[in-house]
Amino acid sequence: MTTTSARTPRPQPRGGRARAAIAAKTLRTDRWWFAPLITVVGLSAWVIYATVRVFMHKWYWVEQYHYLTPFYSPCVTDRCVEGSSHFGQFLPGWWIIPDAALTLPFLLLFRLTCYYYRKAYYRSFWLSPPACAVPDGHQSYSGETRFPLLGQNLHRYFFYAAAIISLINTWDAILAFHSPEGFGFGLGNIILLVNVVMLWAYTISCHSCRHIIGGRLKHFSKHPMRYRAWTGVSWLNVRHMQLAWITLGTLALTDFYVMAVAAGWINDLRFIN
Ligand code: FES
Numbered sequence: 001m002t003t004t005s006a007r008t009p010r011p012q013p014r015g016g017r018a019r020a021a022i023a024a025k026t027l028r029t030d031r032w033w034f035a036p037l038i039t040v041v042g043l044s045a046w047v048i049y050a051t052v053r054v055f056m057h058k059w060y061w062v063e064q065y066h067y068l069t070p071f072y073s074p075c076v077t078d079r080c081v082e083g084s085s086h087f088g089q090f091l092p093g094w095w096i097i098p099d100a101a102l103t104l105p106f107l108l109l110f111r112l113t114c115y116y117y118r119k120a121y122y123r124s125f126w127l128s129p130p131a132c133a134v135p136d137g138h139q140s141y142s143g144e145t146r147f148p149l150l151g152q153n154l155h156r157y158f159f160y161a162a163a164i165i166s167l168i169n170t171w172d173a174i175l176a177f178h179s180p181e182g183f184g185f186g187l188g189n190i191i192l193l194v195n196v197v198m199l200w201a202y203t204i205s206c207h208s209c210r211h212i213i214g215g216r217l218k219h220f221s222k223h224p225m226r227y228r229a230w231t232g233v234s235w236l237n238v239r240h241m242q243l244a245w246i247t248l249g250t251l252a253l254t255d256f257y258v259m260a261v262a263a264g265w266i267n268d269l270r271f272i273n
Helices: 034-054 104-112 115-124 149-175 187-204 207-214 224-237 240-262
Strands: 270-272
Touching: 034 115, 034 240, 104 149, 115 240, 149 187, 149 207, 187 224, 187 240, 207 224, 224 240
Parallel strands: none
Antiparallel strands: none
16 A cells, blocks of 8 residues: 555545645555554454354254353244243244344444444544544545434443343353253353453443443542442453454354354363263
8 A cells, every 4th residue: 555645635524624735645654554454354254254153043052061152142033942042032033033133233233333443443444534644535524423423322322231231141151050960161161251251341341331430420539439440440441442352252252162062063171060
C-alpha cells in the first residue's frame, strides 16, 4: 500500500474546515494499514466459523460429560438432543433457526455495539477512517446520529442481556462436572471454565458496566464500595480490547473442542472419572 501517492486535496465534509493542501494521501510512513487489515482477516474468519457452526446443528453436546458448546446454549429448539436443553424446547427446529436462538441475537448485538468493536470495524471495514492521520474512505460523515448507527446507543441494554447469558454459560460449566459415575473432571472442564472466566472479564470490562458501577456519583468518598468496584472494573476496562479478542478465541476453541469430542475425533482427557 502506498502512503505517498499524489491526489487532489478535497474539502472536508459537512462544512468543516478544508484539509490542508497536501498532495500526499497521508504523510505516515509506518505500516498504518496493518491493524485494519488484520482486523478484517480476524473478524471475518471468526464470523465465518461461527456461522458454519451455528447452522451445522450437530456435534454441540457431549452426553457422557454434559459438555455443551456456548454456540448452542441454551438449546431451545425441538431438534436439540436429549439432555442438552436446560431451559425447555419451545422453538421449532427449522434449519434456519439457530438452536440457541434465544441468546445469539443479543450476543451478536452486544458485540456489534461494543465500543471497541465499533472502533475496529469502522476503521477496518468502513475505512472511516482506517487510521489516525489517514483520510476517511467516505465523502461524508454523520457519526452515529442517524439510523441504523443511532441504535449503537442501545449498547447499555445489551449489556444486561449479556450478563444474563454469562450466568447461563456459568451454569453450563458447572453442569459439566459430570461423568457416568457422578462427579468428573477433564480437559473439557478446564476449557469451559476458562471460557466462562474470560467471558465474565469481557462483560464486566464493558464501558457501560463501568458507568453503571461508578457513574452518576458526585462523591466517591461517600460510596466506598462502589469506588472499590469501579476501580476493579476500570482495571479490566483498560484491557477491554484484549479481552474482546481473547474471548473470540476462547469461544471458538471451546466450541471446537466440544465438537471434536462430540464427533468422536478425540477423547476427552480425563483427570477424575
Ligand atoms: S464497550 Fe465493549 S462490551 Fe460494552
